Amino acid sequence: xxxxxxxxxxxxxxxxxxxxxxxxxxxxxxxxxxxxxxxxxxxxxxxxxxxxxxxxxxxxxxxxxxxxxxxxxxxxxxxxxxxxxxxxxxxxxxxxxxxxxxxxxxxxxxxxxxxxxxxxxxxxxxxxxxxxxxxxxxxxxxxxxxxxxxxxxxxxxxxxxxxxxxxxxxxxxxxxxxxxxxxxxxxxxxxxxxxxxxxxxxxxxxxxxxxxxxxxxxxxxxxxxxxxxxxxxxxxxxxxxxxxxxxxxxxxxxxxxxxxx
Numbered sequence: 001x002x003x004x005x006x007x008x009x010x011x012x013x014x015x016x017x018x019x020x021x022x023x024x025x026x027x028x029x030x031x032x033x034x035x036x037x038x039x040x041x042x043x044x045x046x047x048x049x050x051x052x053x054x055x056x057x058x059x060x061x062x063x064x065x066x067x068x069x070x071x072x073x074x075x076x077x078x079x080x081x082x083x084x085x086x087x088x089x090x091x092x093x094x095x096x097x098x099x100x101x102x103x104x105x106x107x108x109x110x111x112x113x114x115x116x117x118x119x120x121x122x123x124x125x126x127x128x129x130x131x132x133x134x135x136x137x138x139x140x141x142x143x144x145x146x147x148x149x150x151x152x153x154x155x156x157x158x159x160x161x162x163x164x165x166x167x168x169x170x171x172x173x174x175x176x177x178x179x180x181x182x183x184x185x186x187x188x189x190x191x192x193x194x195x196x197x198x199x200x201x202x203x204x205x206x207x208x209x210x211x212x213x214x215x216x217x218x219x220x221x222x223x224x225x226x227x228x229x230x231x232x233x234x235x236x237x238x239x240x241x242x243x244x245x246x247x248x249x250x251x252x253x254x255x256x257x258x259x260x261x
Contacts, residue, residue, distance in 0.1 A: 050116035
């Protein structure tokens with residue numbers, strides 16, 4: 001599927017939101033629109049892509065209900081979900097216009113899709129390590145070093161040559177942050193973990209510095225920034241991802257914040 005066909009399909013599904021805005025999650029029209037949109041995204045970007053995960057993560061029902069919740073909470077949640085779907089589809093259209101057809105880039109998207117799936121499934125792996133057999137001591141993911149160690153292990157399952165890149169020399173007893181270079185694929189995976197002092201603004205400032213450094217790296221054509229956010233400190237993660245990726249420089253950048261809810 002070429003870029004123009006992909007854009008046309010996504011624009012059709014985006015326009016179709018107006019046909020379901022007065023429905024609810026039980027309506028067959030909504031079920032069909034949602035399924036048709038999922039299929040379109042899968043066919044354009046691949047079933048294992050981050051784009052599919054972004055769309056599937058959108059909720060249309062309230063997450064928390066109490067006995068005092070008004071009936072309008074259902075309608076409000078439904079309309080917020082549709083608004084988010086509209087924004088995500090618009091972002092995907094912009095992505096195709098900027099980067100071209102997702103299937104035309106000499107196999108690289110398959111590798112990127114695999115890395116995206118690793119990042120999106122990271123929280124499930126981290127949680128499983130806390131539920132060990134026979135009441136053994138849990139393996140907690142408490143800080144950025146723990147995230148680095150688990151990410152290193154997950155990358156080694158899929159890639160033979162994973163090289164540790166020390167980005168900041170150790171000084172005054174402080175450890176350096178470690179990124180991972182997939183030399184054959186010419187991809188660097190950098191890992192961050194949110195904390196009270198690392199939110200959206202600080203994340204953007206750090207990424208500007210990281211991007212400038214890796215634009216000069218001879219073996220890096222794509223930078224993947226994985227931000228592990230188990231406490232969901234970052235609001236609107238999909239919007240933040242797209243904003244941070246949109247820089248216009250020569251280095252391709254993917255930002256993945258997970259989990260998203």
